[in-house]
Amino acid sequence: MSTQPDEFALIAELFAPLAASYPGALGLTDDAALLEVPDGQQLVVTVDAMVAGVHFLPDDPPDLVARKLIRVNLSDLAAKGAVPFAVLLAASFPTDVSMAWLTTFAAGLKQDVESYAIALIGGDTVSTPGPLTLSLTAFGRVEAGRALLRRHAQVGDRLWVSGTIGDGALGLLAAQGGLLDLSAEHRDALADRYRLPRPRSLLGPRLVGVARAAMDVSDGLVQDLGHLCRASGVGAVVEADKVPLSAAARAVVAADQSRLATVLTGGDDYELLFTAPREGTDLLLTLARETDTSLTEIGCITAGTGVTVLDRDGQAVLLPRQGWRHFRGEPA
Ligand SMILES: [Mg+2]
Incomplete structure (x- = not known):
């Protein structure tokens, strides 16, 4: 059993060590932090909140909750071509949170603060009668004027994604005890x-100067691509067959074709979606090797508006905004 931990003890014991690498954090002993932005660079800032039961499962391991909180924000910085260096944490902990939960949460923060070479430079912790609510603000740097934006796609650009698509949404189903026909290894x-x-x-x-427009895939490939297209005033065609799937996702879709809609529209992938002129292809393949990241061309940018997904026969795949209703004429 535990009593509500004292805020100042929490900060000193659990969080101040995560500030040590950044002098401007002042050891978390002052009211604010001081950020350095070298000449010729711009600060890139993003914030993402996560609520228990909405963005993660209430019984998810606290260290993984902490690491996901950091990583979803670093994904937004990566999409801008920025190098992350600092984060601010605002945490509303339920009144019955235990010291063990907090200690494991802080251990998760520490692990990723170290692995991504960033620092926790400040924040706030409060107590709430509601669900655990976390907000993290992340800071990165990019050469001034060179940040990757959603609005720079051009007609004729090739469309690329990193890694594999759909694992996040299928992973939520697996984490909730679904996909039981799948092997335990894939789940x-x-x-x-x-x-x-x-x-x-x-x-x-590394995509700065190579990619034209970019964003991260957090709310589903098709929806996010739609945002990129709107920002750029263009349309896009995605060839469903080319969308890279993990072995586990391939197994899911092989068993149930309707799951392709989950793959294409589900969230939580945190891969990069970007466009590049055709002549950038060789450079991208070199970058893929050098960063040990798979990069796959999945379609192209077109004149007009909206996202069209084509199957292998060149037929448009109909995808509802949420879930799926019809896929190749199959009823819901
Ligand atoms: Mg994003």
Whole structure:
């Protein structure tokens, strides 16, 4: 049993060590942090909140919750081509949170603060009668004027994604006890992808000057691509057959074709979606090797508006905004 931990003891014991590598954090002993932005660079800032029961499962391991919180934000910085260096944490812990939960949560923060070479430079912790609610603000740097944006896609650009698509959404189903016809190995692999995203922090900065438009895939490939198209005033065609799937996702779709809609529209992938002129292809394949990241061309940018997904016969795949209703004429 535990009493509500004292905020100042929490900060000193659990969080201050995560600030040690950044002098401007002032050891978390002051009201604010001081950020350095070298000449010729821009600060890139993003914030993402996660609520228990909405963005993660209430009984997910606390260290993985902490790491996912960091990683979803680093994914947004990677999409801008930025190198991350600092984060701010605002945490509303339920009144009955235990010291053991907090200690494991802080251990998860520490692990990723170290592995991504960033620092926790400040934040706030409060107590709430509601669900655990976490908000993290992440700071990165990019050469001034060179950040990757959604709005720069051009007609004729090739469309690329990193890694594999659909594992996050299928992983949520697996983590909730679904997909029971799948092997335990595949279910575990998918659930792991849901709980612990792999932001493309090495690849993103390397895409500066190579990619034209970019974003991360967090709300589903088709929907996110739609955002990129709107921002750029273009349309896009995706060839469903070319969308890269993990072995586990391939097994899911092979057993149930309707799951392809989950793959194409589900969230939580945290891969990079970007466009590049055709002549950038060789350079991209070199970057893929150098960053040990698979990159796959899945379609192209077109004149007009909206996202069209084609099957292998060149027929349009109809995808509802949420879930699926019709796929190749099959009823819901
Ligand atoms: Mg994003």
